[in-house]
Amino acid sequence: MILLLDCGNSRLKWALAGPHGWMSQGNVSNQEIGTLALRDWQSLPRPSRVVGVNVAGEATRVRVEAQLVRWRTPPEWLIAQEEGCGVYNRYARPSQLGADRWASLVAARQRVANELFxxxxxxxxxxxxxxxxxxxxxxxxxxxxILPGPSMMLQALAANTAALKVPPGHVHDFPINTADALASGVMQAVCGAIEQTRRRLAGDGPVPKGFLAGGAASDIAPYLTAPVEVVDNLVLEGVLALAEGSTRG
Incomplete structure (x- = not known):
């Protein structure tokens, strides 16, 4: 059994993977990491390995490792490599690619690699x-x-403009109030960045499939051109593939 960890900027996702798939999974806010050993992980069997990615910094890493002490299984923290599981990393400095992005790319490749083409x-x-x-x-x-997430965009506008501190709005094609104008503008900014990347990658070919993960994924997906798939545990899927690949290697 492998305990998989995805330490993001706001939340920690985890899953216990066995020979037949996920045995257990959950997530907590980063402020609640200190409760894992006595709550979410209290009844888990001892994993043979702990493998994860962490983009939340050194303090978060230390707090997570403190929750693992009872198992005496030191975690393996992944970093991006030049190649792994059929993905070739062309970042100028491969190790500087965020480990969560690397794992997500590996997971996406695993999902499309079995297709005929x-x-x-x-x-x-x-x-x-x-x-x-x-x-x-x-x-x-x-x-x-990389761009700010929807919540960060809205917070920045509220913090830096006196007239834009309004209740949450809704996304419309042609908003007629400030709250909806903010919500719609933020969504169009995010979706525009995604769609432009898809068009550039496609060239003269079909629109590439979009794989979405993260807390805002389900909000964004309806406004994108098909095909789009929301995968809740995309990062953890990639962590598992990389963990299993390192064992085989």
Missing amino acids: PASCVVVNAGTAVTVDALDETGVFRGGI
Whole structure:
């Protein structure tokens, strides 16, 4: 059994993977990490390995490792590599690619690799920040962009403009009040970045499939051009693939 960890900027997701799939899974806010050993993980069997990614910084890593002490199983923290599980990392400095982005790319590649003609895809992690990464049909990560997530955009507007502190709005094609104008503008900004990346990756070919993960994924997906799939545990799927790949290697 492998305990998989995805330490994001706001939340920690985890899953216990056995020989036949997920045995247990959950998530907590980063403020609640200190409760894991006595609550979520109290009745879990001892994992043979703990493998994860962490983009939340050193303090979060230390807090997570404190919750693992009772199992005496030191965690393996993944970083992006030049190649792994059929994905080729073309970042200028491969190890500087966020580990969560790397794992998501691996998971997306695993999902398309079994097709008769593996297609290109765009991988989106939408949380505190939004990352939009292009993966071509041969498994080459071509590059990607980072922008503020929807909540961060709205918070920045509210904090820096006196007239835009309004209740939450709704997305419309042609908003006629300030709250809806803000909600619609933020959504169009995020979706525009995603769709432009898809068009650039497609060239003259069909629109690449979009894989979306993260807390805002289900909000964004309805406003994107098909095909789009929301995958709740995309990062954890990639962590598992990389963990199993390292064992086979």
